Every structure is written in C-alpha cells, then in structure tokens.
Amino acid sequence: MKNTVSGKTAGSSAKILGWGVWLMTIIIISGGCSRDGGRYEQLSDREKHSAKNALAGLETRKGLETSLFASEDMLVNPTNMDIDAEGRVWVTEGYNYRPKLNPDNPRRAEGDRIMILEDTNGDGKADTSTVFYQGNDIDAALGIMVLDERVIVSRSPYVYVFYDTDGDDKADRKEVMFSGIQGEQHDHAVHAFVFGPDGRLYFNFGNEGKTLKDADGNAVTDPYGNEIKAGGNPYRQGMVFRSDLDGRNVEVLAHNFRNNYEVAVDSYGTLWQSDNDDDGNKGVRINYVMEHGNYGYTDEVTGAGWRTRRTGMAGDIPSRHWYQHDPGSIPNLLQTGAGSPTGMAIYEGDLLPDVFDNAMIHADAGPNVIRSYPVKKEGAGYSAHIENILRGNRDQWFRPSDVTVAPDGSIFVADWYDPGVGGHQMGDQQRGRIFRIAPEGAAYRLPDFDLSSPASAVEALKNPNLNMRARAWLKLREWGAEAEGALVSLWRSENSRYRARSLWLLNKLEDKGIQYIEQALGDDNPDIRITGLRAARQLDIDIIPYVSALVQDAAPEVRREAAIALYQNQAPEAPALWAKLAMQHDGRDRWYLEALGIGAKGQWDRFFEHWTDEMGTAWNTPAGRDIIWRSRAAAALPMLTAVIQDPSIATEDKSRYFRAFHFHDSPRKEQELIGILKADLPDQQRLNIMALRQLDASAAQRSATVREQLREALTAAGKSQEYLDLVEKFQLEDQGEALLAMMTSHPDSSLGIRASRLALNQGGEPLVRAALASSNGQDQQNILDVLGNTSTPQSITMLEVFALDAQNTLTKRRQAVKALGVSWGGEQRLVELVKSGVLPESLSAAAAEALSDSWRGDVRQLAKKLSGESPPPAVELPPASELVQKAGIPGSGRKIFQQSCQICHRVNGTGTNFGPALSQIGAKLPKKGLYDAILNPSSGISFGYEGHTLTLNDETEITGIIQSETASEIVLLLPGGYTSTYAKSSVKGREQVERSLMPDNLVAGMSEQELVDLVAYLSSLK
Missing domain, CATH: 2.30.30.100 (SH3 type barrels.)
Structure with a gap:
C-alpha cells in the first residue's frame, strides 16, 4: 500500500470534480431519472437492472444526493468494504457465495477477490481497479479492515491478516489471526474488524460462530479464564470482542445475540450494533452494547429459545424474542421491524446535515435502505429514532451490504445487488455497485493529510475516516512523549469527540497517563468522564480510586460506567461502592439497573449484603424491588417472597418476581417457594401455580407440601396451558383421563393438541387407544381429529391402524383417513399407503378428499387420480425472468x-x-x-x-x-x-x-x- 507522508499520492491529492463534470452530475442526479418514478417504471426489466439506471431506482433524502462511484464490470457482489486515507475503496466480493446451496450458479475457479477501486482523475467515479488478492480461501468474505500495511479479512473459519510490505497494492504474505470459527460460508459467522479509539480491535460473530481459536487451533480464553465458546458457562450465541492489534488479550464484551452483523465504536469507546431476528418476527433491533451484557436471544440460564413458555412472558413478539422481561437482559435501544441488517458506521464528520452528527449510519438489505439512528441520552441509557437516507423504493434489488465514511465526510454504500438478501440464496452474479452519498453539490474532495509531525498527525486524527484516524493514532503512539504537546492542544479543544480521541493516547504516556485520566474524571462533560474511566480500566492500575471519584456523579450514565467498572473486581472497597451506586437507582431506569447487575456479577452475595445493610427496613420501594428482582444473591430470595406476599401488589404484577427465581441456584430457592405454597393469601391458587412452575420437578419427591399443592393447583388451573405446564414439568403420568378430556373437548386448538402430545408421551397411549375403540359419536370423531392434528409418530400410527381395521365402521375409517391427511407426516404416510396398494378401494374417496388440499402439487395430482379425474398436463413454466x-x-x-x-x-x-x-x-x-x-x-x-x-x-x-x-x-x-x-x-x-x-x-x-x-x-x- 502507498505510504503517504505529504498526503500526495498519484491522482489523489485534493481531488475535486471539475466544474463541468460537477454540473452535469447534478443535472443527471437531481433532475433526472433518480427522482422520476414514472420514467423508471417505463424501463424494461433488463434496463432497470442496468448500471446506467442504477440511480433511477433509488430515492435519496432531500438535501442529499447519490452518485454511482463504481459498478459492474469493475466489481460484482460486494460483501464488505473499507475506505483508506487516500479515498480508495477496498471491497471483498462474494461471487462464489455458498456454492453448496447454489449448485447451479457458476463459480470462479481462482476464487473471490479483494479489489481496490480508485478515482484517479477527480470525476467522482472509480476509473482503476486493482486485485489486491484472489483465492478460494476468501470466497464470500464478510469483513475487511485496512490498517497500515495490514489488511484484516474475516472469512470463517479464519480471520486472515494480509501484508503489503512493498506498497504495490498486492498482498505479499498472509497470516492467520484466528481460526476455529464455525459457520464456514455462513452469514452468521465472523464479521468485519474495526479500529477503536483506544488503538484496539473490535469485532463480532453471529450465533453460528460458536468458537474462537488462535492461529494454531488452541482455544482462546478471556481475561477471566473462560474459554470463548457458545453454549453457556458463561457465553451464549453471538458475541462482541475486543483484542490487541495482534489478536492477543481477547475480551468478550457482550453475548447472546443472533446475528450481530457489524460492531461500530465511537470516539468515547461506546459500542453500537444491530441484530437480526428470527425471520418474519419484525424484531430486528439496534443495540447500545453495554460491556459484559447479556442480550437475551436465548434464556440466560438454560439456553431455551424465545418461544419457550415461561412465567412473565412478554405479550409482544419483539420483547419476547429478546427476553426483554427477564432480569439480566439488556434493553434494546430501538426496534426496526423486519429486515436483514448488515454494515454499520458511526458518523463523526461534519459534511452531512446536523441530524446525522455522531449518529449511526446503517445498511439494511431486507427493506433496501440506508438509515441513521440519532440517539439522545435517557437516564443511564439512550433513546433513538429512524432517519432514512437512501431507499431502493423502486429497485428492490438494491441490497446494501455495508456503509463506510470517506475522508471527506461523505458516506459510501456497497450494494450486493440481488433479488434476494443472501443468507443462503444468490440470484445475481453479474452486478454490484458502490454509491457515494453527500450533500447536493458536494464534490468528492479528499483532504491533504500529513503524518510527518505530531501536529499534522493530530489534524489527521480529527478526520471522520477510520483508516486515516488509525494511521494517525499509530504514528502518534509511536512518537509517545514527543506527541504530547500536539495531543494536549487537541485535548483543550471544544469538540468533545476530538478531546476523547486525544485522551486515549494521552493516557498511555509513561508516567503521565494518570494525570490526564484524573483531569478527565473531573471534567464538566460526562462523556469525557466516561472516557476517562474507560481509559483507566485498560491500564494495569487500581481502578477503585477512580470509581470512588464518580460514585456520586450527578450524571446517571457516568454512574452506569462506574457500576460496570466493578465487574469482577475483588477489592474490599467494591461492595460498599456498589451499594452506594445501587442506592441511587430510581426504580425507572432499566439501563442503570442492568449496569448494577453487571457490576455485581459473580459477587452478588457480598455486594447485596452491603446494600441491605445500608437500606435496612426501607428496601420495599419500587427501586428496592427492582434491585431484588435483578439480584442473584441468596439473601434476595426471602425478599422476593416478601414482595410476592405483599397484598398491596397486584397478582399480575407478581409474575415478574416469580420469574426472578429462575435465575437463582441457591438451595434456599426451594425453601422460599414452598413457603409461598403454604401461605394463605388472596388469589393463593394463582400464586401457587406460578410458584410450582419455578420449582425443580424433583421437589415433588422431597416435599409433601409440593405434592399436595400440586394436586390442588391442577384442579385450580382447569383446562388451561398452565395445567399442561404443570403436567409436563412434573412428568405426571396419572393425568391421562384429564388429558383425554381436553383432547375431546378441544380437538382443533393448541390446548387439545398439546394435551394429546403429553398423553402420548407420558404413558397415556393405552388409554387413548381404549377411548378411541370404545367411544361413539362425537367423542370418537374428536379423538380422530385431535390425533390428526397431533402429528407425532404415535398419533400417525394410531390413525393408520384404526383406518385399516375392518372391525371399525366404514364411516369412522374414512374419518380416520381424513384425519391422517391433516398433518405433514400423516399426509406422507397416507401417500405411501395409497402408492403401495395397502389402502383399500373403499377408502380411496376419503384419501382423495384428504389429499386434495395438500400444499404439494404432486400430492394434489395424486388426489385427482384417486377421485377419477384426469390430472392436468404438466406445465412447462417459463424462466423467472419472463414470469416477472x-x-x-x-x-x-x-x-x-x-x-x-x-x-x-x-x-x-x-x-x-x-x-x-x-x-x-x-x-x-x-x-x-x-x-x-x-x-x-x-x-x-x-x-x-x-x-x-x-x-x-x-x-x-x-x-x-x-x-x-x-x-x-x-x-x-x-x-x-x-x-x-x-x-x-x-x-x-x-x-x-x-x-x-x-x-x-x-x-x-x-x-x-x-x-x-x-x-x-x-x-x-x-
């Protein structure tokens, strides 16, 4: 790569579009087809997908304009990108995307490419492209970060570091930084790396990544000795990481995401990212990433999926999806509905309109949109809203895969361009685009930058482009004390983000770093105080004095950081500091509460003891009940019981406190729950049902009270899901009659179907068989119907046996055939019976009726044949390109x-x-x-x-x-x-x-x- 000293490189110094080119660009973009939907709709399908009409299918926010920087044949299928300090766009391609799942797609035998795209003549369009590297080892890589002579490429199961040691824009050698990441060629595996303001690397992987190993295949452990792997103890699902530049000293910053696609870090060291929901649930979320947080994709304790029934389950699907009602799940910043989110950047430039200052800029390929999420502080956390920037409102093939900030403050968008959003499928291998978004009339001007002196490097450190900042950071760090004066001038700036950037370097000065941290902790700006504490935590020093300085801070977000700083801190002063922080919780700030939970993790008993000593008998307030709900201390259990037994609290509100028992493993838990069973309170039976659901099933073997109250609870629950919860939890095999009654009374509802499954799984099959044989009329019909809906091997076999038994009436046998065809598995068995000739002719009409509404076309044709109809001739469908x-x-x-x-x-x-x-x-x-x-x-x-x-x-x-x-x-x-x-x-x-x-x-x-x-x-x- 080019080693810039004066900022002048061939063809890239202070580039600006010529006036004539600029004027023509404005005419085309602003007055042309990009805003003329009528003209676009008149184009043929082929024309719509042509690069020359790429802008016509897009809608840009008023006041901004979009230009086409590069397109096919210069690149195809861009999966991720980075922009270097010279304004060159580095792109990973995904031509060879998931070949096993797309076997009919052509492959590039020599492998996918890393491309460098450059505008050398100043017209705002890339005119040269260089292949930095090509090989099958980077097929469909999902991340690229350009540092200095290093290029970090994420392609599971590896993270590679490529080196360009001679500056010719060609990779000279390759090393493995990480290995063992699962999910090869999987979009939920490892994603792009980002250079943080602290000089460290930040990255993440989704829930298919599962493990992180070093270059030699050895398990990577975090600073606390935990092996970095999913599955619990302690981490689950997708994770966010921080490491040194060489990949050492890896920390897990947060976990339990589904597909956290790309982490973004601002100048204060605050982390932001998106997370994709299980498709179709309108639960895509934006997260502020609180260090050491659990983000609730699965149950923190068991790993159970979000659909699992549980006490206190949220009513709306997005909240249920992320376990938002559980103590220990960090709140979501924003829900954005359905989508397929991809790359994200923090915009810390000044070229775009003010609404985008310091905001996230995000690509979401699902709804074909580039959005921003301006945030504002809200207690110890944040709130945010959506501002659209660029939309493929006419061209749904617009699939933004990444967004990056250029050195001039404009933003660039990589467009994978496809009829689908990836995941498994790829429908187009001919196209791919890179767009630039800037205010109307803002030419692509690249600032000169100079790393020859500390003062000029500090100027480069102000730039919104991460590559330029990284190069400046590394140079300033190399200079050390020689750069102090220049950094101090930035530290005295009025721009708090510039100040934060300088602080991350000043704090590393030998013998002087502490003085700057102490200045930061006393600063008027809470963001600087936060940065100071974060910087202190990265040094090998006692953090307690700095937490002490902030424990009574007026800003809740600063106290949040103080609580997080106590994570795993064994100092004798830590419990008292935590108690002071906890006493300032107002009972309304979930962000603050979860920060307290993070700070106390692993030390709940001793932290909680200090808090209760301070609170005395005055703990029973909304804020105090919050602390108890969140606590994992054994001493919190009797206090949970006291809250549940408080008659002033409505029964429906008590479910949240019952759910809190789920997160305790103290033997005292069973004792307290049995105590609730023995109480005599209003709505006692309802409370008992919730208490029983929190007990371990083995408690019934140990306690007569549990057995007695379980019987009463079963009666009180009636024919309900709560009743079935108890039967399933305690594996009750003596409830066959009641389950059978539910089957016959609710044959077409989830209640009856679940009762049927439980009956068949828990020893009730003989009872169901007997009832089916002896029942008459409607009861027998209902049993057949519910068995049809049950769709288990047992129910399918029972229906088949009944249908083929000549001792049964022909009418009932036909009903059994129809029931057999209801479920997928039953339908398949019925097809096998028909094709093998086992099904008698007398049941053919019933089989035809059962199979006539199958979702499978070949089965519907079989039904027509059974009913004597001639099947329609096979239809030769035209290709999709004609069907559209x-x-x-x-x-x-x-x-x-x-x-x-x-x-x-x-x-x-x-x-x-x-x-x-x-x-x-x-x-x-x-x-x-x-x-x-x-x-x-x-x-x-x-x-x-x-x-x-x-x-x-x-x-x-x-x-x-x-x-x-x-x-x-x-x-x-x-x-x-x-x-x-x-x-x-x-x-x-x-x-x-x-x-x-x-x-x-x-x-x-x-x-x-x-x-x-x-x-x-x-x-x-x-």
Whole structure:
C-alpha cells in the first residue's frame, strides 16, 4: 500500500470534480431519472437492472444526493468494504457465495477477490481497479479492515491478516489471526474488524460462530479464564470482542445475540450494533452494547429459545424474542421491524446535515435502505429514532451490504445487488455497485493529510475516516512523549469527540497517563468522564480510586460506567461502592439497573449484603424491588417472597418476581417457594401455580407440601396451558383421563393438541387407544381429529391402524383417513399407503378428499387420480425472468396462498407458525426473488428454519425445525406449527436435512397464471 507522508499520492491529492463534470452530475442526479418514478417504471426489466439506471431506482433524502462511484464490470457482489486515507475503496466480493446451496450458479475457479477501486482523475467515479488478492480461501468474505500495511479479512473459519510490505497494492504474505470459527460460508459467522479509539480491535460473530481459536487451533480464553465458546458457562450465541492489534488479550464484551452483523465504536469507546431476528418476527433491533451484557436471544440460564413458555412472558413478539422481561437482559435501544441488517458506521464528520452528527449510519438489505439512528441520552441509557437516507423504493434489488465514511465526510454504500438478501440464496452474479452519498453539490474532495509531525498527525486524527484516524493514532503512539504537546492542544479543544480521541493516547504516556485520566474524571462533560474511566480500566492500575471519584456523579450514565467498572473486581472497597451506586437507582431506569447487575456479577452475595445493610427496613420501594428482582444473591430470595406476599401488589404484577427465581441456584430457592405454597393469601391458587412452575420437578419427591399443592393447583388451573405446564414439568403420568378430556373437548386448538402430545408421551397411549375403540359419536370423531392434528409418530400410527381395521365402521375409517391427511407426516404416510396398494378401494374417496388440499402439487395430482379425474398436463413454466413481466391478480393469489402456503406460513396473524411469517415479504423480496424462493426453495432456506431429523433410541425418526435446545432437551417445531419436546437422553442422533422442508414440487399441478397470481399476492404484502 502507498505510504503517504505529504498526503500526495498519484491522482489523489485534493481531488475535486471539475466544474463541468460537477454540473452535469447534478443535472443527471437531481433532475433526472433518480427522482422520476414514472420514467423508471417505463424501463424494461433488463434496463432497470442496468448500471446506467442504477440511480433511477433509488430515492435519496432531500438535501442529499447519490452518485454511482463504481459498478459492474469493475466489481460484482460486494460483501464488505473499507475506505483508506487516500479515498480508495477496498471491497471483498462474494461471487462464489455458498456454492453448496447454489449448485447451479457458476463459480470462479481462482476464487473471490479483494479489489481496490480508485478515482484517479477527480470525476467522482472509480476509473482503476486493482486485485489486491484472489483465492478460494476468501470466497464470500464478510469483513475487511485496512490498517497500515495490514489488511484484516474475516472469512470463517479464519480471520486472515494480509501484508503489503512493498506498497504495490498486492498482498505479499498472509497470516492467520484466528481460526476455529464455525459457520464456514455462513452469514452468521465472523464479521468485519474495526479500529477503536483506544488503538484496539473490535469485532463480532453471529450465533453460528460458536468458537474462537488462535492461529494454531488452541482455544482462546478471556481475561477471566473462560474459554470463548457458545453454549453457556458463561457465553451464549453471538458475541462482541475486543483484542490487541495482534489478536492477543481477547475480551468478550457482550453475548447472546443472533446475528450481530457489524460492531461500530465511537470516539468515547461506546459500542453500537444491530441484530437480526428470527425471520418474519419484525424484531430486528439496534443495540447500545453495554460491556459484559447479556442480550437475551436465548434464556440466560438454560439456553431455551424465545418461544419457550415461561412465567412473565412478554405479550409482544419483539420483547419476547429478546427476553426483554427477564432480569439480566439488556434493553434494546430501538426496534426496526423486519429486515436483514448488515454494515454499520458511526458518523463523526461534519459534511452531512446536523441530524446525522455522531449518529449511526446503517445498511439494511431486507427493506433496501440506508438509515441513521440519532440517539439522545435517557437516564443511564439512550433513546433513538429512524432517519432514512437512501431507499431502493423502486429497485428492490438494491441490497446494501455495508456503509463506510470517506475522508471527506461523505458516506459510501456497497450494494450486493440481488433479488434476494443472501443468507443462503444468490440470484445475481453479474452486478454490484458502490454509491457515494453527500450533500447536493458536494464534490468528492479528499483532504491533504500529513503524518510527518505530531501536529499534522493530530489534524489527521480529527478526520471522520477510520483508516486515516488509525494511521494517525499509530504514528502518534509511536512518537509517545514527543506527541504530547500536539495531543494536549487537541485535548483543550471544544469538540468533545476530538478531546476523547486525544485522551486515549494521552493516557498511555509513561508516567503521565494518570494525570490526564484524573483531569478527565473531573471534567464538566460526562462523556469525557466516561472516557476517562474507560481509559483507566485498560491500564494495569487500581481502578477503585477512580470509581470512588464518580460514585456520586450527578450524571446517571457516568454512574452506569462506574457500576460496570466493578465487574469482577475483588477489592474490599467494591461492595460498599456498589451499594452506594445501587442506592441511587430510581426504580425507572432499566439501563442503570442492568449496569448494577453487571457490576455485581459473580459477587452478588457480598455486594447485596452491603446494600441491605445500608437500606435496612426501607428496601420495599419500587427501586428496592427492582434491585431484588435483578439480584442473584441468596439473601434476595426471602425478599422476593416478601414482595410476592405483599397484598398491596397486584397478582399480575407478581409474575415478574416469580420469574426472578429462575435465575437463582441457591438451595434456599426451594425453601422460599414452598413457603409461598403454604401461605394463605388472596388469589393463593394463582400464586401457587406460578410458584410450582419455578420449582425443580424433583421437589415433588422431597416435599409433601409440593405434592399436595400440586394436586390442588391442577384442579385450580382447569383446562388451561398452565395445567399442561404443570403436567409436563412434573412428568405426571396419572393425568391421562384429564388429558383425554381436553383432547375431546378441544380437538382443533393448541390446548387439545398439546394435551394429546403429553398423553402420548407420558404413558397415556393405552388409554387413548381404549377411548378411541370404545367411544361413539362425537367423542370418537374428536379423538380422530385431535390425533390428526397431533402429528407425532404415535398419533400417525394410531390413525393408520384404526383406518385399516375392518372391525371399525366404514364411516369412522374414512374419518380416520381424513384425519391422517391433516398433518405433514400423516399426509406422507397416507401417500405411501395409497402408492403401495395397502389402502383399500373403499377408502380411496376419503384419501382423495384428504389429499386434495395438500400444499404439494404432486400430492394434489395424486388426489385427482384417486377421485377419477384426469390430472392436468404438466406445465412447462417459463424462466423467472419472463414470469416477472406478467401481471397477476392479488385476490386470486390470496386463495392460492391459503391452499398451498398457509399450512406453514402466517400472514398478519393468520396461518400456521412453522415457516417464516410472510406479512411483509413483498417489502423484502421483489418478484424475481419470490419466484426463486418458490421454484427453488432449497437455495433460500431462512436461517433458523433448517430442518433436522432426530433419531430416537427406538429408531423412530422425527423431522422438524429445532426451536429450542438446552443441556437436557430439544424442542422440535413440527409441520402444522406444533412443538414436541424430546429429552436428549432419548435422542440417538440428529442430522440436518440438506433440502428445504418446503417441497420443491409446490407448483406441480399449478397453472402458470395461478403461480403469477400467487406472486402478485405475496408482492402486495408490505
């Protein structure tokens, strides 16, 4: 790479568009087709996807303009990018994206590329491209960071460091920084690295990353001796990391994310990122990353999935999705609905309008948008809102994969450009774009920068571009004391972010760093006080004096940092400091409460004791109850009991305190819960049900009180989910009669179906068989119906045996056949019976009726054959590129959806919760993407919806989606939207299904117009 001293490099010094070029650009961008939707719609499909019309499909925020910096054939499929101090754009490509899942796509045998794109003539467009590196080892890399002569590339299972030692823009050698990261060629694996203001690296991986190993394959441990791996003890799911520049001294800064795609760090050292929800749940979130926080994708204690029933479960899906009602889950900053979020940057420049000052700039490929999330302080945390910048409102192939700040303060956007959003599927390998966004008329002017002296390096440190700042930081750090004067001048600036940047360097000066930290801790600006404390924590010094200086700080956000600074601190003064901080909690600030929880982690007993000593009997206030709810101290348990037994607190509000018991492992927990069972309070039975749900199942063996109250609770719960919770939890095998009654009275609801599953799993199968044989009339019909809805191997076998038993009446046998065809597994068995000739002719009409509304086209054709109809001739469908040109009728498509798709998908609350919800699918996928998903479902499986086959110890095989997994059990979501729980001890093996659980032959028997109508309906869902 070029080693710039004076700031002048060939073709890049103080670049500015010429006046004539600039004027023409404004005419094209502002007055042309980028704002003329009518003209765009008149273009052919091929023209719409042409680079010359790339701007026409986009809508830019008023006051800003978008220009096309680079496009095909200069690059294709950009997955991530960085911009160096010379304004050159470094891009990783993803041409060879997931070939196993896209086997029909061509491959580039020599591998994917890292490209350097440069504008050498000052017209605002890249005119040269250089291949820095090419190889299969970086196929579809998801991250790139340019440092000095180093380029860090993230491509699971490795993180590579490439070196350009001679400055020729070619990689001379490659080293492995990290290995062992799971999720090879998986979007939920390792993502891009970022240079922090403290001179360290920040990065993350999603929930498929799972482990982090060094270059030699050895497990990496954090500073507290924990091996960095998912699965609990202590970390779960996706994680955020910090390390030295060479990859040593790795810290886990937060965990329990789903797919935290790219972390962004501001000048104060505050971390921000997005996280993607399980598709279709409108739960994409933006997070302020509180150090050492748990972000609640799965149950903190067990690892159970968010759909798992629990006490105190949130009513809305986004809050439930992230366990927001649990003590110990950090609050979400912002919910942005449905999406596929990707790259993020912090904008600390001054070129864009004021609303974007110091705000996150974020790419979300799902809704085709570049957004900003301006934040404001709110207690110890923040609030935020959405400001759109660039939208693909006409061109849904616009798939922004990254956003980066250039040295002039403009922002650049990488556009993967595809009918889909990645994940598994890739529909276009010919295109890819890089856009620049700036105020109208702002040419791409690159500032001169000079690293020849401390004063000029300090000027470079002010730049909004991270590469320029990193190079300046490293040079200033190298100078050490020689740079102090220049840094002090920046420290005295009125710009608090500049001051913070200088402080991160001043604090590292030998023998002088402490004096600057102490100045920062006494500063009028709370952000500087926070930065000072964070900087102190990175030094090998006693942090207690600095926490003491801030423990009574007027700003709650500063006290938040003081609480976090006590994490794992064993000093004798720490408990008293924590107690002082806890006494300032106002009972309304969840951010502050969670910071207290982080500070006390691992030391709850001694910290909590100091707080209770200080509070005495005055603890029972909203703030005090918050502390008790969040606490993991054994001494908090009797106080939880006291709150639950307080008659002034409404019963529905007490569920939150019962949930708190879940996070305690003290033997005292059982004692307190049994004490609640013995109380005599208003609504005692309701309280007992909640108490029993928090007890370990083995408590019933140890306590007569538990057994007695369990029996009473079962009666009080009636025919409810709470009743079934108790039966399942305590593995009650004597509830067969009651379960059977629920089956017959609720054959078509989740209540009856769950009762059926429990009955069959907990020894009630003989009772159900006997009832089926002896019942008459409606009861027998209801049992057949509920067995059809149950969809387990046992229920399917029972229906088959009943249907084939000539001793039963023909009418009932036909009803059993129809019930057999209700579930996916039952339907498949019925097809096998028909094709093998086992099903007698007398049941053919019933089978035809059962199979006629199958979502699988080939099964519907079989139904027509059984009923004597001639199946329609096979339809030769044209390619998707032709189908997208055809007009469909959404109303007709809705009927097709109800027949063919609703068995697995939900739209606006209607349908089955098996596959992803599709309520906003039209906003995510254009018609081409929808056709691809329907015609080639296995190439576009949504993450989290992959099928797995469990083989039980008795050789039974069950296929479904793993909804939740803990150390002891697996919860499988089965076709039809019902779950079944299997103890791991009963599971002999598991295997991921390579193909989608959505059948490839969905459209068999469907006419071309019916398919077009279906896509028209799906396109309307926005």
